[in-house]
Amino acid sequence: MPFAVIEKHIHPKQPRLSLLLRTGQQNWLARTYLNGKLHYKSTGTPVLKTALRLAEEWYVALLRTGQQSTSSRPKHPRQVATIGDAYEHYAASLTKPSKQLTAKHEWGVCKEYWASIPLDEVSPRVFKDFYAKRRAKKISNHTLHKNTTLIRQVLKHCAEEEIISAVPFIPRVGTITHNPRKWLTLEEWQHLQKVSRQRIKNAKNIRTKRQRQDTHDFAVFLVHSMMRVDEVRHLTFGDCRVSKNSKGVPILLVNVRVSKTGQRPNVVCLKGAVSVYQRRLTKDNTPTDQIFQHSHIGTFRELLKAANLYEDENGNRRNAKSLRATGISFRILNGANLMLVAKNSGTSVLSIQNFYAKYLRPTDDIDELTKMA
Numbered sequence: 001m002p003f004a005v006i007e008k009h010i011h012p013k014q015p016r017l018s019l020l021l022r023t024g025q026q027n028w029l030a031r032t033y034l035n036g037k038l039h040y041k042s043t044g045t046p047v048l049k050t051a052l053r054l055a056e057e058w059y060v061a062l063l064r065t066g067q068q069s070t071s072s073r074p075k076h077p078r079q080v081a082t083i084g085d086a087y088e089h090y091a092a093s094l095t096k097p098s099k100q101l102t103a104k105h106e107w108g109v110c111k112e113y114w115a116s117i118p119l120d121e122v123s124p125r126v127f128k129d130f131y132a133k134r135r136a137k138k139i140s141n142h143t144l145h146k147n148t149t150l151i152r153q154v155l156k157h158c159a160e161e162e163i164i165s166a167v168p169f170i171p172r173v174g175t176i177t178h179n180p181r182k183w184l185t186l187e188e189w190q191h192l193q194k195v196s197r198q199r200i201k202n203a204k205n206i207r208t209k210r211q212r213q214d215t216h217d218f219a220v221f222l223v224h225s226m227m228r229v230d231e232v233r234h235l236t237f238g239d240c241r242v243s244k245n246s247k248g249v250p251i252l253l254v255n256v257r258v259s260k261t262g263q264r265p266n267v268v269c270l271k272g273a274v275s276v277y278q279r280r281l282t283k284d285n286t287p288t289d290q291i292f293q294h295s296h297i298g299t300f301r302e303l304l305k306a307a308n309l310y311e312d313e314n315g316n317r318r319n320a321k322s323l324r325a326t327g328i329s330f331r332i333l334n335g336a337n338l339m340l341v342a343k344n345s346g347t348s349v350l351s352i353q354n355f356y357a358k359y360l361r362p363t364d365d366i367d368e369l370t371k372m373a
Contacts, residue, residue: 005123011052016057017042021050030055031120034062037162038120081164083122083154084115090157098260101230106150108149114151118165120156124171131173132140144173183325184318188309189223195307215299217276218292222323224272226345227256228318232294234258238287244289250274261346268344288365296320 007021020029028042028051041058043051080086087107105168113130127148134144148170158164184192196216203209221232239255252269280291300359304310311317324345331341332352342349 005121009048009052011056011059014059017055019055027051028055030318031060032059032062033120038164040305046151048055076351080119080158082115082119083117083151086116086154086158086163087111087118087159089163090154093157093248096262098262099259101258102260103150103153105335106147110150119158122168125167127151127171131171141174141176146174148173159311183322183329184309185332189326190331192219192303192309195240196303198250199303199306211299212292212303214294214305215296217280218296218320219300219323220272221276221292223327223330224276225254225267225269225291226324226327226341227254227267227269228259228324228346230254230257231346233290233292233308235291235292236288237277237281237285240291242274242277252277256346259346264344264346269345 005020006023008073009019011019014032016034017030017032020031026046028043028045028048028052030043032039041055043054045051045054056125080089087103091103091107094103100138105155113133117126130147131144134147137227152167152170155164155167159167160348191214196212196219199213200209200216218232221227222229225232234257237253239257241253243251243253246249250271252273254267254269254273256264258265277291297320304318328341328345329362332338338352339347342352345352349366
């Protein structure tokens with residue numbers, strides 16, 4: 001069971017042996033890390049001097065037993081003493097590229113605080129200190145929950161591998177409120193495209209023109225595919241093929257290989273994505289070439305500002321993720337089956353209701369609501 005340590009002493013003769021005094025307990029607890037596993041033993045005494053002697057006798061006996069019973073190769077060849085070590089051990093166990101990317105991203109945020117913390121000293125107090133440091137940077141509980149989830153997964157992995165005896169108690173981060181990303185209305189989306197085309201036309205040099213065209217294509221592809229930003233960035237030409245629906249309208253079928261929800265074959269994208277794919281496909285491209293090879297963060301932000309759409313009416317800033325919400329909302333307004341929209345976009349109906357459809361208004365489709373009148 002998790003516990004809080006109120007006093008700790010390192011054995012003067014055995015530096016890998018420590019004595020702990022826990023909350024609600026009188027007797028000292030001996031602890032050591034041996035052969036990739038934590039070992040605990042109650043000394044049965046509240047007297048520190050006696051506890052040190054008894055702990056040393058137990059530790060020496062444990063060393064003898066370990067030398068006789070363990071093979072020349074320990075169970076965990078890499079020493080796992082800190083959260084940083086534990087993360088490396090956890091990351092090496094991940095096989096899905098999507099999970100590897102997610103873990104790497106979250107660890108980039110958590111590393112500064114967690115990397116050097118001893119694995120056996122993780123406690124609720126350590127988590128609360130982490131919360132305080134992150135909140136000082138004015139992050140939301142939603143983001144903090146993502147950070148904490150990675151540390152929980154690392155600790156759970158260590159418990160499954162018997163590196164630690166149990167996962168310590170992790171305090172709640174607090175209430176996580178739904179914060180739907182504000183999508184663009186049809187008029188706003190049309191205005192954004194108009195401004196984008198004008199900026200491409202007015203570009204002063206080839207390099208700027210190419211960057212703005214890339215950004216334009218990226219935005220159109222996001223809206224017409226409903227895919228996540230990272231999913232589109234990892235797409236190759238070999239992942240896509242042009243097909244047609246029953247009415248003969250061109251569509252693009254995409255095999256999403258890298259996604260936080262796993263692979264999704266045959267994602268259906270509308271004709272805008274078809275146009276982008278065909279325009280960017282040249283005879284020099286190979287199936288393994290990425291369709292979009294550059295980041296569009298800065299140029300898309302400049303485009304939003306130029307179109308006066310960088311912030312919505314509530315002061316919330318938009319970014320490329322708003323385009324996925326825009327694409328999903330357009331499909332809903334066009335009467336598409338909600339379950340199929342969820343499957344195609346790699347999310348759930350509940351998530352669509354909470355995060356994408358929340359800003360839908362009755363006036364968005366008056367004809368649909370009044371056609372039975």
